[in-house]
Amino acid sequence: MTMKVKEVADLVGISVRTLHHYDEIGLLTPEETTESGYRLYSEGNIETLQQILFFKELGFPLKQIKEIINSPSFDRNEALQMHRKMLLEKRKRLDQMIQTVEKTIQHMKGEIQMTNKEKFEGFDFSHNPYEQEARERWGNQAVEKANKKLADMSKEERSNFEETFNSIYRKLAEIRHMAPESKEAQVGIQEWYEFLNKMGHYSLDAFKGLGQMYVDDERFTKNIDQFGEGLAQFMCKAMAVFAEKNKA
Structure with missing residues (x-):
């Protein structure tokens, strides 16, 4: 029908x-x-x-949604399970907030006394862990797409790619002792972000997650720090700053 x-x-x-x-x-x-x-x-x-x-x-742009649902690795059941976990977490927070509202009404009537801490029970401004899990799961599509594009390059294209890649890393290594939020650091990280998005599609959250991987995975850290000790840590922080600043 x-x-x-x-x-x-x-x-x-x-x-x-x-x-x-x-x-x-x-x-x-x-x-x-x-x-x-x-x-x-x-x-x-x-x-x-x-x-x-x-x-x-979840906040994904339409362009990325199209890539995700058309990917051969997309699992609809997995997506629904993730959605269910998020809704259960949201329901838990709402139940807590309803209780806080009811207690506040009683407090205003003089029926009970509330501590300052109790007045804010149920409020949670931290990032939803399931939302982050979902972003990281499907943000990996960008990595897969980039790897495929790299594999399809000609010898000359690969050479140009590696030259640009190394150039960006060398420039970042030179300023790795600066503050991650400094203008110089953010200009360099923006160049890295734009370079990555020529290879695939990285949302700001996926970009931030990638930076975290640079320090969580010792293989990434070792390779990146070949350009300068501490570069992986610097890039991780600068990428997080860039992602948060550009969401506003």
């Missing part, structure tokens, strides 16, 4: 224009388009749309 675009829009609670846009960019192509131009969506399209909205909730 197929559904028309207006029916899908009403079912999901999004606009018809949004569905048209998803079709235009190749993110969600309807199962069939009639001679009259009507888009008809299948059950499979509906399932794909659910996944798209799941990743939008």
Whole structure:
């Protein structure tokens, strides 16, 4: 059974224009388009749309969502399990906040006394660990794509790539003793970010996660520190600063 675009829009609670846009960019192509131009969506399209909205909730850009759901390694069940963990964590926080609201009402009526600590129970401004896990899981698609692109390069292209790669690292090594948030450090890290995105697609969170890997994985640390001792640690901090600054 197929559904028309207006029916899908009403079912999901999004606009018809949004569905048209998803079709235009190749993110969600309807199962069939009639001679009259009507888009008809299948059950499979509906399932794909659910996944798209799941990743939008995580903050992924549409371009990256397209790469993820079209990847041969994408596992829909894995994505749903991740979504479930996130919702359970969110429900736990909401239950705590509801209790805080109820206790605050009683406190205002003079029925109970609340400590300052109790007034903020349920508030959690730290990063959702499951959200970070999801970002790291699917952010790895960028690494896989970059490796494939590198493998497909000609000898000359690979030589130019290595020359640019080494040049960026040498420049970063020269300023590794500066503060990671300094202008010089951020200019150098931006060059590294732009270089990586020529090879694949790195979200800001994936870029930050990659920097963390530089210090968590001793193999990365050893290779990077060949350009200068402490470079891996410097890049990790500078990449984190860059990611957070550019989210604003």
